[in-house]
Amino acid sequence: MAEQTYGAAVIGGGIVGAATAMALSGKVRGGVVVLEKEDRLAAHQTGNNSGVIHSGLYYRPGSLKAQNCTQGREALYRFCMENGIPHKRCGKLVVATREAELPALERLAERGEANGLTDLRRLRGLDELRAYEPHVYGLAGLWVPQTGIVDYHAVTAAFAKCIRERDGEILTGTRFISRNADGDTQVLETTSGTIRCRTLVNCAGLQSDRVARACGVNPGLKIIPFRGEYYVLRPERESLVNGLIYPVPDPNFPFLGVHFTRMINGGVEAGPNAVPAFRREGYRKLDISLRDMAETFLYPGFVRMGLRHLGMGVGEMWRSWVKPAFVASLRRLIPEIAGSDVKRGGAGVRAQALEADGTLVDDFRIVEAPGMVHVLNAPSPAATAAITIGETIAARVMDQLKLKS
Numbered sequence: 001m002a003e004q005t006y007g008a009a010v011i012g013g014g015i016v017g018a019a020t021a022m023a024l025s026g027k028v029r030g031g032v033v034v035l036e037k038e039d040r041l042a043a044h045q046t047g048n049n050s051g052v053i054h055s056g057l058y059y060r061p062g063s064l065k066a067q068n069c070t071q072g073r074e075a076l077y078r079f080c081m082e083n084g085i086p087h088k089r090c091g092k093l094v095v096a097t098r099e100a101e102l103p104a105l106e107r108l109a110e111r112g113e114a115n116g117l118t119d120l121r122r123l124r125g126l127d128e129l130r131a132y133e134p135h136v137y138g139l140a141g142l143w144v145p146q147t148g149i150v151d152y153h154a155v156t157a158a159f160a161k162c163i164r165e166r167d168g169e170i171l172t173g174t175r176f177i178s179r180n181a182d183g184d185t186q187v188l189e190t191t192s193g194t195i196r197c198r199t200l201v202n203c204a205g206l207q208s209d210r211v212a213r214a215c216g217v218n219p220g221l222k223i224i225p226f227r228g229e230y231y232v233l234r235p236e237r238e239s240l241v242n243g244l245i246y247p248v249p250d251p252n253f254p255f256l257g258v259h260f261t262r263m264i265n266g267g268v269e270a271g272p273n274a275v276p277a278f279r280r281e282g283y284r285k286l287d288i289s290l291r292d293m294a295e296t297f298l299y300p301g302f303v304r305m306g307l308r309h310l311g312m313g314v315g316e317m318w319r320s321w322v323k324p325a326f327v328a329s330l331r332r333l334i335p336e337i338a339g340s341d342v343k344r345g346g347a348g349v350r351a352q353a354l355e356a357d358g359t360l361v362d363d364f365r366i367v368e369a370p371g372m373v374h375v376l377n378a379p380s381p382a383a384t385a386a387i388t389i390g391e392t393i394a395a396r397v398m399d400q401l402k403l404k405s
C-alpha cells in the first residue's frame with residue numbers, strides 16, 4: 001500500500017475504536033482510518049462478551065464508568081432503535097442468597113439510585129423474587145428495569161457502516177507496529193505499510209499497554225488477561241431463566257460473578273468466571289504464550305494482587321477446571337440446575353489493567369500525550385458505554401487537532 005495520510009488513525013477495531021472513529025468521521029480534516037489487525041471487527045473482547053446493556057448500578061458515583069454507562073446506555077438504546085438492531089430492555093434481577101449479602105445488596109441499590117436509576121424495586125422473600133424469575137432461590141433481590149441485551153457484533157458492524165458512510169476508512173488485516181514523530185505528524189508503521197496522521201488513538205484492548213509503549217508512552221500499568229468461561233443451558237432447560245439473573249458481586253473484585261444471561265440471538269448462557277489466561281488472546285484453557293505468561297507472572301503487581309486475592313483466585317481456578325464446582329455456583333441462584341442441564345460454551349478474555357502495587361484499575365483510563373490519546377483500561381461496561389466513551393475520546397482528539405491548526 002502506498003503511504004497514506006489521515007487526520008486521525010484509530011488503532012483497534014473493537015467497539016471502543018469503532019465508536020471513536022464514528023464520532024470523529026466527517027469532522028476531521030484529512031479523514032479517519034481504523035487499523036484492525038484481525039480480518040474482521042469485534043474479534044476480541046467486543047465479540048466474546050455477555051451481550052448485556054448494563055444499567056450503571058455498580059459504579060462509584062462520579063466515576064467515568066458511572067457517567068459513561070448511564071448516558072451511553074440510553075444512547076445505545078436509541079442507536080439500536082434508529083438502526084434496526086435487535087435488542088431488548090428486559091431488566092435484570094440481582095439476588096442475595098445469603099444473609100451476609102443483604103447489606104451489600106442495599107448498598108448496590110443506593111449506588112444505583114445515586115447513579116440516577118429510577119424505579120429500582122427492592123424485593124423480599126421468594127414470592128417476590130419468583131414473580132420475576134420463577135425458578136430462582138434467594139432471600140432478597142433488586143429488580144433493575146433499565147438493563148437489556150444486544151449483540152455487540154451487530155452494534156460494531158452498524159458503527160462501521162456509519163464510519164464508511166461519512167468517508168472514514170477501515171483497514172482490517174492491518175497491525176500497528178510502531179510510531180515515530182515527523183514534526184507534528186505521527187508516522188505509523190503497520191503490516192499494510194506506512195500511515196501518517198495528525199493524531200493517533202490507541203483502542204487496542206488487550207494490547208493497549210504494548211501499543212502505548214510502542215508509541216513511546218509509559219502506560220504505568222500492565223494489561224492482565226482474565227479469561228471468562230461460559231456454560232450454555234441445554235435448549236430443553238432454557239425455560240429455567242426468563243432474562244438476566246445476577247448474584248450480589250464481591251465489592252473487592254471488578255467482576256460481577258457468574259450469572260445467567262438470555263441472549264438476544266437465542267439461548268441462555270451461564271458465566272463468565274474469571275481466571276488468569278496464559279495468553280492475551282487465548283480462548284482455550286491451554287492456549288499458551290510464553291511471552292504473555294512471563295509478562296503477567298513476573299509483573300510485581302500480579303504477585304501482589306495474587307497474594308491479596310489468593311482465596312478468590314484458587315476458587316476461580318477450581319471452578320474453571322471442575323464442572324461440578326461451576327454448577328454449584330449456578331445452583332446457588334437456581335437450585336434445580338443439574339450438571340446435565342449445562343454444557344461448556346465459549347469464552348472471552350478481559351483486558352484488566354493492573355498497577356505495579358497490585359491495584360486492579362477500576363475506572364476507565366484515558367491518557368493523553370502530544371498527538372496521541374491512549375485508552376488503557378476499558379473493561380465492562382465499555383461496550384454498553386461505547387457511544388459516550390467514543391464521543392469523550394473524540395472530543396480530546398478534536399482539542400488536540402485544534403491546538404495544532
Ligand SMILES: Cc1cc2nc3c(=O)[nH]c(=O)nc-3n(C[C@H](O)[C@H](O)[C@H](O)COP(=O)(O)OP(=O)(O)OC[C@H]3O[C@@H](n4cnc5c(N)ncnc54)[C@H](O)[C@@H]3O)c2cc1C
Binds near residue numbers: 037
Ligand atoms: C467475557 C466478557 C464479558 C463481558 N460482558 C460485557 C457486557 O455484557 N456488557 C458490557 O458492556 N461489557 C462487557 N464486557 C466488556 C466489553 O466487552 C469491553 O469493555 C469492550 O468490548 C472493550 O472494547 P475495546 O474496543 O476496548 O476492546 P476489543 O474489543 O478487545 O478491541 C480491541 C481491538 O484492537 C485490536 N488490536 C490490538 N492490537 C492491535 C494492533 N497492534 N494493531 C491493530 N489492531 C490491534 C484487536 O484485534 C481488537 O480487535 C465483557 C468483556 C468480556 C471479556
